Every structure is written in C-alpha cells, then in structure tokens.
Amino acid sequence: AQSVTQLGSHVSVSEGALVLLRCNYSSSVPPYLFWYVQYPNQGLQLLLKYTSAATLVKGINGFEAEFKKSETSFHLTKPSAHMSDAAEYFCALYGAGNQFYFGTGTSLTVIP
Amino acid sequence: NAGVMQNPRHLVRRRGQEARLRCSPMKGHSHVYWYRQLPEEGLKFMVYLQKENIIDESGMPKERFSAEFPKEGPSILRIQQVVRGDSAAYFCASSPPGVAVSSYEQYFGPGTRLTVT
Numbered sequence: 001a002q003s004v005t006q007l008g009s010h011v012s013v014s015e016g017a018l019v020l021l022r023c024n025y026s027s028s029v030p031p032y033l034f035w036y037v038q039y040p041n042q043g044l045q046l047l048l049k050y051t052s053a054a055t056l057v058k059g060i061n062g063f064e065a066e067f068k069k070s071e072t073s074f075h076l077t078k079p080s081a082h083m084s085d086a087a088e089y090f091c092a093l094y095g096a097g098n099q100f101y102f103g104t105g106t107s108l109t110v111i112p
Numbered sequence: 113n114a115g116v117m118q119n120p121r122h123l124v125r126r127r128g129q130e131a132r133l134r135c136s137p138m139k140g141h142s143h144v145y146w147y148r149q150l151p152e153e154g155l156k157f158m159v160y161l162q163k164e165n166i167i168d169e170s171g172m173p174k175e176r177f178s179a180e181f182p183k184e185g186p187s188i189l190r191i192q193q194v195v196r197g198d199s200a201a202y203f204c205a206s207s208p209p210g211v212a213v214s215s216y217e218q219y220f221g222p223g224t225r226l227t228v229t
Binding site: 004009 | 121145171221
C-alpha cells in the first residue's frame with residue numbers, strides 16, 4: 001500500500017530558527033517523493049523532489065530534504081525560518097498505480 | 113506564461129444541483145489531473161486525463177462524478193446532484209506531454225472551493 005504520513009498538523013517556529021517538517025512514507029516500490037507548499041487561496045507549488053538520484057535534495061527558497069530509506073522518511077528542513085515561509089506544506093509520494101498520494105499537510109507558523 | 117487556471121474559484125450549490133468546475137492547463141500541457149481536498153485532509157487523486165481520453169479514473173466516485181478533457185477547451189469536472197459531502201476544494205494539475213517518470217512534475221491551479229448548502 002502507498003501512503004504518506006505527516007507528523008504534526010501544526011508547527012510553530014521563531015523567525016531565524018530551524019524548520020523541520022516530518023514526512024514518513026510507505027511504498028511497495030521505490031518511491032518518488034515530493035514536497036509542495038500552498039499559500040492561502042493558491043495552488044500547490046513544488047518545493048523539491050526526490051527521484052532516486054542524490055538522497056539529499058535541495059529545493060527552492062532554501063529548503064532541502066533527505067531521503068532515508070532505512071527510516072522511510074523524507075523530512076523537510078530549512079536552517080533559518082523567514083516570515084514568508086508561513087504556509088501549508090504537503091509531502092507526496094508517486095508510486096505504484098501511477099498516482100500521487102498526499103499527506104494531510106503541515107501548517108507552518110513563523111513567529112516574529 | 114499563465115499557469116494552470118481554474119474557474120470558478122468559489123462555487124455555491126444547493127443540494128441536488130449540478131456543479132461544473134473548469135480547468136485550463138498550462139500552455140503546451142496535454143495531461144490533466146483532478147484532486148479533491150476535504151477539510152483537514154490531504155489531496156486525494158480523482159482522475160487523470162489526456163486530450164479526449166480518460167487514462168485513470170480510479171479515484172472518482174462511481175456515481176454522479178464525471179470528467180472530460182475535450183480536444184478544444186478546458187477540462188471539466190462535473191458533479192451531478194451534489195450533496196453536502198461534496199463540499200471540498202477541487203484542484204487541477206497539468207503536466208507536459210512526454211515527461212519522463214523520473215522527472216515527474218505537476219503544476220497546480222489555485223483550486224475551486226465548492227460549498228453545498
């Protein structure tokens with residue numbers, strides 16, 4: 001079965017602090033993994049993707065994620081949060097069945 | 113270069129009415145996907161279409177829902193006889209033709225928020 005679990009539906013960090021958004025996956029085949037960001041009343045924008053090349057993936061806006069097969073994880077990080085990072089973040093898996101499977105999302109709040 | 117466009121952005125329907133949601137993919141894109149996002153949930157795949165063809169509709173409810181992507185014009189997601197449980201945000205995404213799976217990428221529209229009263 002294919003699924004994505006995002007731990008923590010709400011995360012708050014102070015401006016300048018480390019951002020860590022957690023994502024674990026379950027897949028019967030080697031997965032492709034993605035992180036998307038959604039700003040209010042907008043569509044999803046791709047942050048980064050893992051497609052079986054380097055396990056550490058760098059994306060836009062200073063975000064990166066590391067694929068860890070042993071932990072079935074693909075956590076999203078950013079060293080220093082900015083106010084403009086406040087948004088909803090979705091982890092997604094593209095696996096068996098040629099479909100995308102999305103997590104339930106994590107709402108990131110950045111405190112000034 | 114305009115992104116994926118969806119209209120209307122907000123739609124209110126009474127129970128039993130029909131809802132029509134439109135999606136215009138990015139220029140040059142011939143693959144369209146529809147997703148539904150229920151409150152407090154992630155996006156759920158509904159259907160994948162190419163021009164004039166339904167490729168995968170495994171996520172579509174068996175009744176009342178249909179989708180099309182004609183040769184000309186936008187893709188349409190149609191919900192007949194809407195019920196309160198259909199209230200959700202419906203997102204459309206598009207991708208270009210011939211994209212390799214290894215670089216799989218979808219571009220999302222802003223969504224249509226359907227409210228059934």
